[in-house]
Each structure stands twice: as C-alpha cells, then as structure tokens.
Amino acid sequence: xxxxPVSVTREQRxxxxxxxxxxxxxxxxxGAGKSTLAxxxxxxxxxxxxxxxxxxxxxxxxxxxxxxxxxxxxxxxxLRRIAEVARLLVEAGVIxxxxxxxPMREHRAMIRSIIGPENFIEVYVQCPLEICESRDVKGVYQxxxxxxxxxxxxxxxxxxAPEVPDLVVATESMKLExxxxxxxxxxxxxx
Amino acid sequence: xxxxPVSVTREQRxxxxxxxxxxxxxxxxxGAGKSTLAxxxxxxxxxxxxxxxxxxxxxxxxxxxxxxxxxxxxxxxxLRRIAEVARLLVEAGVIxxxxxxxPMREHRAMIRSIIGPENFIEVYVQCPLEICESRDVKGVYQxxxxxxxxxxxxxxxxxxAPEVPDLVVATESMKLExxxxxxxxxxxxxx
Numbered sequence: 045x046x047x048x049p050v051s052v053t054r055e056q057r058x059x060x061x062x063x064x065x066x067x068x069x070x071x072x073x074x075g076a077g078k079s080t081l082a083x084x085x086x087x088x089x090x091x092x093x094x095x096x097x098x099x100x101x102x103x104x105x106x107x108x109x110x111x112x113x114x115x116x117x118x119x120x121x122x123l124r125r126i127a128e129v130a131r132l133l134v135e136a137g138v139i140x141x142x143x144x145x146x147p148m149r150e151h152r153a154m155i156r157s158i159i160g161p162e163n164f165i166e167v168y169v170q171c172p173l174e175i176c177e178s179r180d181v182k183g184v185y186q187x188x189x190x191x192x193x194x195x196x197x198x199x200x201x202x203x204x205a206p207e208v209p210d211l212v213v214a215t216e217s218m219k220l221e222x223x224x225x226x227x228x229x230x231x232x233x234x235x
Numbered sequence: 236x237x238x239x240p241v242s243v244t245r246e247q248r249x250x251x252x253x254x255x256x257x258x259x260x261x262x263x264x265x266g267a268g269k270s271t272l273a274x275x276x277x278x279x280x281x282x283x284x285x286x287x288x289x290x291x292x293x294x295x296x297x298x299x300x301x302x303x304x305x306x307x308x309x310x311x312x313x314l315r316r317i318a319e320v321a322r323l324l325v326e327a328g329v330i331x332x333x334x335x336x337x338p339m340r341e342h343r344a345m346i347r348s349i350i351g352p353e354n355f356i357e358v359y360v361q362c363p364l365e366i367c368e369s370r371d372v373k374g375v376y377q378x379x380x381x382x383x384x385x386x387x388x389x390x391x392x393x394x395x396a397p398e399v400p401d402l403v404v405a406t407e408s409m410k411l412e413x414x415x416x417x418x419x420x421x422x423x424x425x426x
Contacts, residue, residue, distance in 0.1 A: 051274035051289075052281045060284060083242035090243045093251060095286065097327040098242075107349075108319040111312075121302075128299040129320055136288040136329050158298075 057137035063094050065134045067159050068231060070143045071152060071206060072169030073198050074184055075176035077215040077223075078143035081169060084224045086141055089231070097133060099126060100143040114195065123151050127158040134163050139231065147203040165230060168209040173198045175216045248328035254285050258321045258350050259422060261334045262343060262397060263360030264389045265375055266367035268406040268414075269334035272360060275415045277332055280422070288324060290317060291334040305386065314342050318349040325354050330422065338394040356421060359400040364389045366407045 058064050068085070070078040079100045086096045105112075108125055112118040123146055133140040146152055156164045176198065177185040188196035195201040211230050213223040249255050259276070261269040270291045277287045296303075299316055303309040314337055324331040337343055347355045367389065368376040379387035386392040402421050404414040 051278040052287060056281060057286065060281065060286070087242040090247060090251065095248065095251070095328065096243060097323065099323075103323065103326075107322065108316060125299060125316070129323060131298065132288065132290075132294065132320060133324070133327065135294075136324060136327070137286065138327050138329070 054135050054137060057135075061095055061137050063139070065095075065137045065139055065163070066165055066231060067130045067134055067140045067142060067163055068165045068167060068227065069130075069146070069152070069155060069159075070141065070167045070169050071146045071209075073171060073173060073176045073203055074145055074196075075179045075181060076169045076171035077220075078145075078169045080220070081213065081215070081223055081227070082141040082143040084220055085227050085231070088224055088228060089139055092232075095138045096141065097138050098141045098143065099130065099133075104129075120151060120154075123155055124158065127155040130155075131159050131163075134159065145197050145203070147197045147201065149204045149207070152206065165211070166206055166209045167227065167230075168206045168212045169215060170205070170212050171215045245326050245328060248326075252286055252328050254330070256286075256325045256328045256330055256354070257356055257422060258325055258331045258333060258354055259356045259358060259418065260321075260337070260343070260346060260350075261332065261358045261360050262337045262400075264362060264364060264367045264394055265336055265387075266370045266372060267360045267362035268411075269336075269360045271411070272404065272406070272414055272418070273332040273334040275411055276418050276422070279415055279419060280330055283423075286329045287332065288329050289332045289334065290321065290324075295320075311342060311345075314346055315349065318346040321346075322350050322354075325350065336388050336394070338388045338392065340395045340398070343397065356402070357397055357400045358418065358421075359397045359403045360406060361396070361403050362406045 070082055072078050082098045082100065086098050089096045104126055108129065109122045112122050126142060126144065130140045130142055180186060184193060187193045188199040197203050211226060213226060215223060261273055263269050273289045273291065277289050280287045295317055299320065300313045303313050317333060317335065321331045321333055371377055375384060378384045379390040388394050402417060404417060406414060
C-alpha cells in the first residue's frame with residue numbers, strides 16, 4: 045500500500061481552529077452521568093469557540109456498531125471501533141467526548157493505545173451503584189435485576205474502576221457545574 | 236434507550252466554523268487519482284480556512300477496518316463503516332473527502348442513504364483502465380494480472396460507473412488543478 049503524503053496535518057488543523065484536539069474518555073456505571081456531563085462540557089467548549097463532538101451509545105450503537113451485540117467479543121469490537129473513530133476525529137482537530145461504560149481495564153488500555161496516550165484523557169465518572177440504580181433513568185437496572193439483561197455492569201458483570209484516571213468526578217456529591225468546571229480545566233490545560 | 240438532548244447541533248458547529256459540512260465521495264478505479272485529488276482539494280479547502288479530513292484506504296484499512304478482508308461481505312461492511320464515520324464527521328462540521336474504489340452502485344446507494352442524500356456529493360474519478368494499469372503506482376494491477384489478487388476491480392471484478400454523479404473528472408485528459416477547481420466549485424456552491 046502506498047502512503048499518500050498527507051496534505052494537511054493535524055497541527056495545521058489545530059492551528060486553524062486555534063485550539064488543540066484530544067479525546068476525553070468518560071467511564072463509569074450506567075446512570076453515573078457520563079452522557080449528561082459530556083453534553084454539558086461540549087456546550088461550554090462550543091461557547092468558548094471550540095470544535096467538539098460527543099460519542100455515546102446514542103450515535104454509535106445505532107450506526108457504526110449497529111451490527112454488534114453484547115457478547116464479550118462484540119463489546120471489545122464496539123470499543124475498538126469507537127476508539128478508531130475517536131482517533132480520526134482527533135486527527136480532524138475535534139475535541140471528542142466519549143461517554144461509554146467501558147467497564148474493563150483491559151479495554152480501556154486498548155482504547156488508550158489506539159488513540160495514543162498523548163491524546164487520551166481518562167475521566168472516571170464515579171457514582172455509587174445504589175444511586176445509579178435508584179435513578180435508573182433508562183429502566184435498565186430494573187430489567188437487569190429481573191434477569192432480562194444479562195451481564196449488566198454493576199449487577200451481573202464487574203466494573204473495574206480506573207487505577208490512575210486523569211480525573212475523578214463524583215456525580216453524587218458534586219454539582220454538575222463543578223464537574224464541568226473540573227473537566228474544562230483539564231481539557232484547556234496547556235499541553 | 237434514552238436519547239440525550241443534543242447540546243450542540245451541527246448547525247451551531249457550522250456557524251462557528253463559518254462553512255457547511257458535506258461528504259465528497261470519490262469513486263473510480265485503482266490508480267484513477269482519487270486520493271491524490273482528495274488531498275489536493277483538502278489542501279486548498281484548508282487554505283480557505285475550512286475544516287477537512289481525507290478518508291481513504293490508508294487511514295481506514297489499517298484502523299477501523301483492520302479486521303476486514305476482501306470478501307463481498309467484508310467489502311460491504313468496510314464501506315458501511317466508512318459511511319457511518321463520514322456521517323459522524325459531517326455532524327462534527329468537517330468537510331469529509333472519502334476516496335474509495337467503491338465499485339458497486341448498490342454499495343454507493345447504501346453509503347448515500349447512511350450519510351443522507353443532502354450531505355452527499357458523488358464524484359466519478361474517471362480514467363481508462365489502460366491508463367490506470369500503465370500507472371500502476373502500487374503494483375496492484377501487475378499482481379491482479381498474475382492472479383495474486385482475486386476479484387480486482389477492472390481486471391477480475393466489475394466497476395459500475397455512477398449513472399448520475401454530481402461531477403465527473405477525467406484525470407487522464409484534465410490537469411489536476413482543473414479537477415481541483417471543479418470540485419471546489421461544487422463544494423463551495425451555496426446550499
């Protein structure tokens with residue numbers, strides 16, 4: 045395969061945009077507030093004049109990964125594809141907020157490796173299972189308890205908390221604005 | 236599944252960028268000049284201050300689609316994934332130049348449908364097989380003739396030219412600058 049010379053580089057795109065690109069990966073239990081936080085951060089970044097996108101189950105599971113189920117193999121492939129897309133988006137100069145349970149350390153290591161550690165910010169969206177379950181916005185915990193959903197993270201499948209995340213936000217004790225503020229501080233940090 | 240309210244819309248992103256987003260799909264034989272043209276157009280768009288990316292075999296077959304081969308099923312899935320990624324990139328406000336042989340009308344209809352006809356510009360990069368084969372930059376025609384590559388478009392597999400492409404560029408008779416000019420005219424056309 046011939047590698048065509050790249051005519052426009054990521055650096056040139058970032059220079060045009062006036063800001064850098066990075067992937068912010070939000071991991072945590074279902075209902076912990078990952079998507080809500082991602083969208084709130086995106087809104088503020090946009091207000092600051094920055095290029096952004098949110099990747100989450102809503103725009104990925106119905107599209108790019110619509111032919112994947114929830115077997116261990118399919119979950120791995122789901123996250124692999126998302127990581128590859130995030131890599132392309134960063135190359136395009138877009139700050140990418142990815143909100144996925146991504147419960148296994150092994151998977152997040154794969155994701156980090158695909159995206160490149162220098163482009164990857166890992167955020168642990170921490171919230172006790174009881175709180176997530178009591179919120180149960182999507183009704184998934186009830187279905188998991190009833191055995192209608194197999195291998196559900198926190199109920200019938202493990203969640204492996206990040207060992208050294210770049211940031212932990214505790215959504216049960218912190219206000220959304222506070223979480224957003226902390227995340228923005230990390231994203232906008234020089235370098 | 237709960238659909239989180241989109242906090243930032245494509246329209247807002249396009250407004251921030253000062254330009255619209257679209258997918259320019261370049262179809263044609265191997266060696267017709269798709270990637271070269273895509274990169275040349277990107278360079279000029281970037282000079283005009285526009286957000287761009289090129290998708291081609293180089294950054295897709297090694298990443299997002301690295302687990303796909305060249306069977307009919309895998310080729311379909313390859314193009315489906317690329318179309319889904321292009322859809323996300325347009326959502327992110329990026330002008331996306333996709334350079335893929337994509338020889339079958341059926342596949343291009345699928346791609347158009349995923350991306351949305353209103354976001355899709357089909358460009359036929361036309362070049363006689365003899366010229367492509369004589370260029371043979373990647374040495375693939377020689378390998379195809381020797382039977383080392385099966386189902387090679389133009390040699391042992393059909394190429395179905397677009398019936399009503401938005402643009403035809405004939406790379407054997409037109410200068411690269413001319414092709415770029417025509418494509419830019421189409422991309423920058425209001426609406």
